[in-house]
Amino acid sequence: MEIIRGLIVVLHLIAFAALLGSWIVGALSRSGRITRLMQWSMLLALMTGLALAAPWGVVASPNYFKIGTKLVILLIIAALLGIGASRQRRGKTADGVFWLVGPLVVINAAIAVLV
């Protein structure tokens, strides 16, 4: 059980890396574009995060305040990605929402590690 949970943690970290990495690429190139990779990695972070939040009996008492806060922030990120992608489909720029995504991902990582 511990090994399976450990593998899900690895997938969770890969999702985090892909989401932040793809955002950094967009930020450095000043494209300000929401990409498919950002959307898929956000979805993977959500699914693996929810799986980790389940009672596995491995962690003594899961910190549900922390998990809930991370879930709310991830849902905000999901909404921003959705708004940005739909703006792009209509030929508009997603610049406004794009710049909020990276800092929110970093805040979630900080909450995961520090709280």
Ligand code: HEM
């Ligand atoms: C962009 C969104 C997210 C980022 C950047 C992120 C980042 C991280 C990181 C870096 C860790 C490892 C922390 C450590 O081992 O010290 C972690 C663990 C964890 N995350 Fe997330 N996370 C995100 C979304 C979520 C969501 C939405 C949930 C649940 C609803 C969640 C639930 C968890 C849980 C339960 C763990 C603990 C794993 C363990 O026990 O080692 N995460 N997250």
